Amino acid sequence: MTIANRQFQVTDAATLHALVRAQPLATLVVAHEGSLHVNHVPLYLDPTRGPRGTLVGHVGRGNGLWPLLPQTAVAVFHGPQAYVSPSWYPSKAVDGKQVPTWNYATVHAHGTLSAVDGDPERLRAILHTLTEAHEAHRPHPWHVDDAPADYLEKLLGAIVGVELAVERWEGVWKISQNRSDADRAGVVQGLRAEGTQPAADMAALVAMLQ
Template sequence: MANANRQFQVTDPAVLHALVRAQPLATLVIAHDGALHANHIPLYPDPTRGPNGSLIGHVARANTLWPLLPQQAVAVFHGPQAYVSPSWYPSKALDGKQVPTWNYATVHAHGALSAFDDPVRLRAILHTLSEQHEAHRPDPWSIDDAPPDYIDKMLRAIVGIELAVERWEGVWKVSQNRVDTDRAGVVQGLMAEGTPAAADMAALVRAALVA
């Protein structure tokens, strides 16, 4: 990621946090004893913890990740992505010298990953996660809807994790390296695909077109 084309790099924390909130399922990777360990865990940003904020979530107590902590880790968040056909570029008609590519938006968060099992803090995490993901529903579920003894049992079955972010990296590869007419062609081609994923990428390319 550090070697990504500068043209594609995004550093605005608000933009990076927005993608994390929209796509919270992180691929969380650590190295231990020469082996890589990857987990897929929903995380949410807490900008109030540390100079670069933290990412917070939880894993099952049976998960083999948390006994290995603390460790350096990277959390990878994937935003919109889409195949881009060279047939969408008007410039292809000039000399045919175009090839396919792939557009995407990603965030990498590097930092120190630690574990905790304070029940008060774990309960607060569950409140935060459920409120964030239930808020748009007409009848949102709340942790308080479940019997207290049941929640207490569930709390004993999980362990909290926190990634104290030392460095954020964002890459938005959304056809910024193309001329405006080609970018407009990419938007048109993506919209013609008729899928939500293609429409999401078209919105990012369109934003780069008018920037």
């Protein structure tokens, strides 16, 4: 993972894609006629479609997003995040000139968002893709075709597919890489002592820099 210390930017595609797969619930933002439309939509990344991949998902037909499409959009994926106390820095004992901060990892996918409507087979394929991605690790995975055919047809009529053709990826990993080795070690120790999963997840990221 390559990170620029000042901007905390990550450009490695494999790292960005891994976070998207691990945290698929995206904050999907579209600007239209001076207003921002924000939705929270699970999106699946198909890296084989387009030069930078395509994100696919669906929304309810009653959602006001899809009639606005196609539009430029950004999907924000949120990774580990945690508060960082200045009391964890050994350097605080030198002059006390330390303040709290927040560590986080995020991915922004910019591109053109379009609707998939009027194509039942294509929409059905989206449902299969999403379901198989999230059920694959289960001992007894649920399959779309497990649902009664008439029920599934009614479901297909109640949703609209969305696809974001990614044109640009942005990754920001702010994980104490601008601190000294000693301060980073203090952050790892402090986060682990919090005893929460989010803090432990962030501690694991910071520890990668040690």
